[in-house]
Amino acid sequence: MNAFLALLVRDMRLATRAGGSAMLAVAFFAAVAALVPLGVGADLKLLGRIAGGVLWVAAVLAALLSLDRIFQSDFEDGSLELLVLGPLPSEAVALAKICAHWLTTGLPLTILSPVLALLFNLPARGYDALIASLALGTPAISAIGAIGAGLTLTVRRGGLILPLLILPLISPAVIFGAGAILASLDGLSNGAFPLLGAFSFVAVLLSPFAAAAAVRLNLQG
Amino acid sequence: MSERGLSWANLFEFANPKRFLDVSGWIIPWLAALTAILIGAGLYLGLFVVPPDYQQGDTVKIMFIHVPAALTAMFAYGAIAFASLIGLVNRHPLADVAAKTAAPLGATFTALALITGSLWGRPMWGTYWVWDARLTSFLILFFLYLGYIALWNAIEDEVRAAKAAAILALVGVVDVIIVKYSVEWWSTLHQGDSLFAQGGTLIAPVFKWPLFLMMGGYTALFILLWLIRIRTEILARRTRALLRREA
Amino acid sequence: MLFRDLAFSVGAGEALQLEGPNGSGKTSLLRAIAGFLEPRAGIIRIRTNNGQSHSSGEERGSFIGWLGHQDGAKSQLTPREALSFQSRYYGDAAPVDEALGRVGLSRVSDLPVQYLSAGQKKRLALARLSLSARPLWLLDEPLASLDAAGKTFVAELVRQHCERGGLAIIATHEAIGLQGPRLSLGNRDT
Numbered sequence: 001m002n003a004f005l006a007l008l009v010r011d012m013r014l015a016t017r018a019g020g021s022a023m024l025a026v027a028f029f030a031a032v033a034a035l036v037p038l039g040v041g042a043d044l045k046l047l048g049r050i051a052g053g054v055l056w057v058a059a060v061l062a063a064l065l066s067l068d069r070i071f072q073s074d075f076e077d078g079s080l081e082l083l084v085l086g087p088l089p090s091e092a093v094a095l096a097k098i099c100a101h102w103l104t105t106g107l108p109l110t111i112l113s114p115v116l117a118l119l120f121n122l123p124a125r126g127y128d129a130l131i132a133s134l135a136l137g138t139p140a141i142s143a144i145g146a147i148g149a150g151l152t153l154t155v156r157r158g159g160l161i162l163p164l165l166i167l168p169l170i171s172p173a174v175i176f177g178a179g180a181i182l183a184s185l186d187g188l189s190n191g192a193f194p195l196l197g198a199f200s201f202v203a204v205l206l207s208p209f210a211a212a213a214a215v216r217l218n219l220q221g
Numbered sequence: 222m223s224e225r226g227l228s229w230a231n232l233f234e235f236a237n238p239k240r241f242l243d244v245s246g247w248i249i250p251w252l253a254a255l256t257a258i259l260i261g262a263g264l265y266l267g268l269f270v271v272p273p274d275y276q277q278g279d280t281v282k283i284m285f286i287h288v289p290a291a292l293t294a295m296f297a298y299g300a301i302a303f304a305s306l307i308g309l310v311n312r313h314p315l316a317d318v319a320a321k322t323a324a325p326l327g328a329t330f331t332a333l334a335l336i337t338g339s340l341w342g343r344p345m346w347g348t349y350w351v352w353d354a355r356l357t358s359f360l361i362l363f364f365l366y367l368g369y370i371a372l373w374n375a376i377e378d379e380v381r382a383a384k385a386a387a388i389l390a391l392v393g394v395v396d397v398i399i400v401k402y403s404v405e406w407w408s409t410l411h412q413g414d415s416l417f418a419q420g421g422t423l424i425a426p427v428f429k430w431p432l433f434l435m436m437g438g439y440t441a442l443f444i445l446l447w448l449i450r451i452r453t454e455i456l457a458r459r460t461r462a463l464l465r466r467e468a
Numbered sequence: 469m470l471f472r473d474l475a476f477s478v479g480a481g482e483a484l485q486l487e488g489p490n491g492s493g494k495t496s497l498l499r500a501i502a503g504f505l506e507p508r509a510g511i512i513r514i515r516t517n518n519g520q521s522h523s524s525g526e527e528r529g530s531f532i533g534w535l536g537h538q539d540g541a542k543s544q545l546t547p548r549e550a551l552s553f554q555s556r557y558y559g560d561a562a563p564v565d566e567a568l569g570r571v572g573l574s575r576v577s578d579l580p581v582q583y584l585s586a587g588q589k590k591r592l593a594l595a596r597l598s599l600s601a602r603p604l605w606l607l608d609e610p611l612a613s614l615d616a617a618g619k620t621f622v623a624e625l626v627r628q629h630c631e632r633g634g635l636a637i638i639a640t641h642e643a644i645g646l647q648g649p650r651l652s653l654g655n656r657d658t
Contacts, residue, residue: 006556010545017544078538085502085529086557147392151385155375164371165389168364169396172403179410190410199399210392217384219504 003087004096011100014073021066022104029062029109033116044121051120052130052181056174058116059109059134060141064166066105067145068152068159070097071215075153084219090212094150098142098208106138129184133196137177140200143207144169150214154221172199238455241315245448252445259438267431280344285431287337289439290330291359297327297443298362301369302394305387315451317383318458320390321373322450326443328366334359354408358401365393470496474510476651480603483626483636483646488653494639495537497653498606501637503528514604533602537609539589540596543582547573547592550581551599560601567595571621586613591621598625605629605636611644619645 015022036054037047074080083093113134114127122130148165152158176199180192267285301320308316338356339349350356372389376382470493478484486494499505501512503525514522514531522528534540541550547568555562568577571591576584581592590613597605610622623645626636638644 003557003559006553010542010553010557013549014542014544073542076538077542078536078540079542081502081504081534081536082540082554083557084504085532085534087530087559089526144392144396147388151372151389152375154378154381158375161368161371161375164364165368168361168368168400169393171361172396172399175403175407179407182410191406195403195406199403206395210388214385214388216504217381217388220381220499220506 004092007083007088007093007096008100008103011097012104015066015100015104021069022108025062025066025105026108026112028065029058029112030116032058032061033119037119047120048122048126049182049185051117051122052126052133052185053174053178054120055113055116055130056134056137056178056181059106059113059138060167060170060174061163062109063101063105063138063141063145064163066101067142067149067166068162070101070146070149071153071211072149072158075218080215080219084216090216091208094146094208094211094215095204098139098146098204098211101146102139102142106134106142110134110138123185125187126181126185129181132193133177133180136193136196136200137173140173140203141166141170143200143203143211146211147207147214150211150218153215153218173203238315242452242455245452249445249448252441252448256438256441256445259434259441263431263434263438266434267428271427271431278344280341283337283341284428285435287334287341288432289435290337291334291355292436293439293443294327294331294334294359294362296440297323297330298365298390298394298397301327302390305390308383309387309391315455317379317387318451318454319447320386321383322454323447324366324370324373326446326450328363328370330439330443331359331363331366335363352408354405357408358404361400361404362397365397369393471653476649478635478637478649480633480635481630483630483638483648485644485646485648485650486637486639486653487641487650489641492653494653495608498608498637498639501528501604502532502534502606531602531604533597533600533605535593535597535605535607535610537612539593541581541589541592544580546578546580547584547595548577550592551596554596555599558600560599562599564599567599570598571595587615587618590614591618594618594622594625603634605634605638607636607638607640609640610638611640611642 033055036050036058040046040050071080074083084090086093088096110131113130117127117130145162145166148162148169149158151165152162155161173196176192176196179190180196183190183192263285267282271282273279273281301323304316304320304323307313308320335356338353338359342351342353342356343349369386369389373382373386376385474497476484486497488494496505500507506525511523512528514528516522522531545553548564551562551564551567554560555564565574565577568574571594573588573591573595576588581589584592590610594610597607605626607622607626611619614622619642626638626644626646629636638646
């Protein structure tokens with residue numbers, strides 16, 4: 001447990017230092033969200049309707065930005081071998097990195113989202129659902145993203161192929177997450193939250209195994 | 222391992238590359254003939270013998286091309302996942318080749334399903350695409366195929382690429398089931414009027430025969446093309462190995 | 469295939485030197501011993517004093533102190549942070565400042581690693597190794613980037629480790645100044 005926390009803290013520290021990815025992801029999130037009204041027009045009613053979906057897509061893209069570094073940096077400088085030889089099984093190493101990624105990307109995005117929702121004129125009753133759905137769903141992005149990151153460790157320009165691998169896999173989270181926000185706008189309950197929660201739970205539970213398998217595969221080099 | 226009509230021992234015997242080349246060389250002409258017969262008969266019955274649908278007219282006949290394509294696309298993904306599992310667990314040499322070669326075929330059948338599905342819907346919807354539940358699921362499946370193929374191409378070491386692709390396929394096959402369910406859920410939110418739900422429940426008996434013939438024909442076609450591609454890949458690898466040894 | 473019919477053993481207190489030109493498989497052999505790489509055939513086994521035997525890659529990993537030919541240093545961390553993390557992660561109680569002093573990094577202990585020279589980064593890796601309580605040390609080209617004093621330090625470090633009952637397998641194409649068995653990996657037919 002001590003080792004797990006030590007790794008978690010180290011990765012968070014690395015992500016938040018200069019040259020780390022936390023601030024970058026948040027800035028990207030804001031930039032994408034600001035771009036959409038420019039493309040779609042300033043019809044406030046329309047923007048309020050699409051806010052949930054747009055912010056969800058922007059969150060996925062922003063999280064993707066930093067995902068390819070989740071193992072890559074350790075792989076390149078030789079620290080990954082040291083981590084894997086430590087007391088934690090490789091699945092726990094993967095889980096610690098997934099948690100660190102979420103804490104430095106998914107969570108800040110979730111916290112920033114209500115501010116961006118203001119730009120979109122999201123109706124007041126949608127805010128709770130917005131925050132809750134992002135909080136519940138972004139862990140799945142980190143988890144499933146880690147699988148893709150592990151698989152593309154040795155690929156040159158792996159950053160380009162990673163979204164192609166991840167986006168189809170992550171589509172249920174976007175569907176349920178944005179669906180939850182829409183439901184709250186219409187005053188309905190459509191069961192999106194339990195489905196989103198279940199998806200995230202299964203993703204976080206199972207992804208470390210696939211991600212660790214992928215990392216071990218690439219350590220053979 | 223349970224005893225079935227084709228036992229595991231027999232299956233693995235075919236799978237030794239030399240034997241595979243021998244056996245598949247023998248099978249392929251017969252399979253080609255079977256494919257031609259099934260598809261020919263299915264098309265003939267479907268296009269000329271079956272009367273037009275009272276609601277959709279002649280366009281419903283696109284179903285004979287669309288539905289088998291969709292089913293084959295799903296079957297191919299399942300086959301890839303199965304081959305991936307065998308490749309990871311048993312490390313069977315042909316399993317990786319089988320998975321790799323099936324992917325472009327599966328992607329093509331998916332694209333065919335998407336295009337014919339869109340054409341089928343146009344008269345009814347007035348537009349080429351309406352984010353119908355089935356078509357959307359197949360669109361996502363198409364991207365899964367593209368990602369899988371891209372991963373194979375992106376990793377230079379063949380052995381490593383095979384294992385990485387296998388992991389992706391197994392993750393994908395679990396995920397695609399969730400995707401299918403989530404897309405259906407999503408489309409019910411947006412009053413999707415599913416063309417295919419209607420078509421599915423109201424298939425008149427007269428439609429069934431051409432449909433079954435076409436499904437059989439497509440399956441035979443897929444296996445035929447698959448065997449040909451596996452043979453080609455085996456021979457290509459042999460050639461490369463020979464060239465490397467001489468150099 | 470890099471090599472076949474390779475058989476050797478290393479006992480407590482011994483330091484085996486792997487010799488051979490670049491590309492002869494020294495690194496691959498070390499990675500195989502560490503459990504990263506599965507050999508096509510054969511067994512790699514660690515036998516402990518209480519008679520237990522560990523043959524699987526995962527099990528072997530817990531006995532190994534690794535010094536790869538990359539430094540294993542995160543460029544944004546300082547040497548002190550790197551060693552503190554290492555000791556907490558591996559569960560060793562570690563006198564970090566002492567270790568940094570021994571390798572001559574006390575002055576730069578709070579400077580992010582990205583500003584250190586190649587030799588300093590290597591010495592940090594050596595400091596990390598010196599704090600390790602693991603019995604089997606695998607070193608891949610430990611003398612690279614070091615000056616004469618550094619090289620002497622490596623020999624001394626390994627010697628002390630072996631005197632305490634540890635083992636070491638060192639891949640090097642430079643003379644390291646240690647007594648002990650040698651295994652040459654060049655000229656092996658595949």
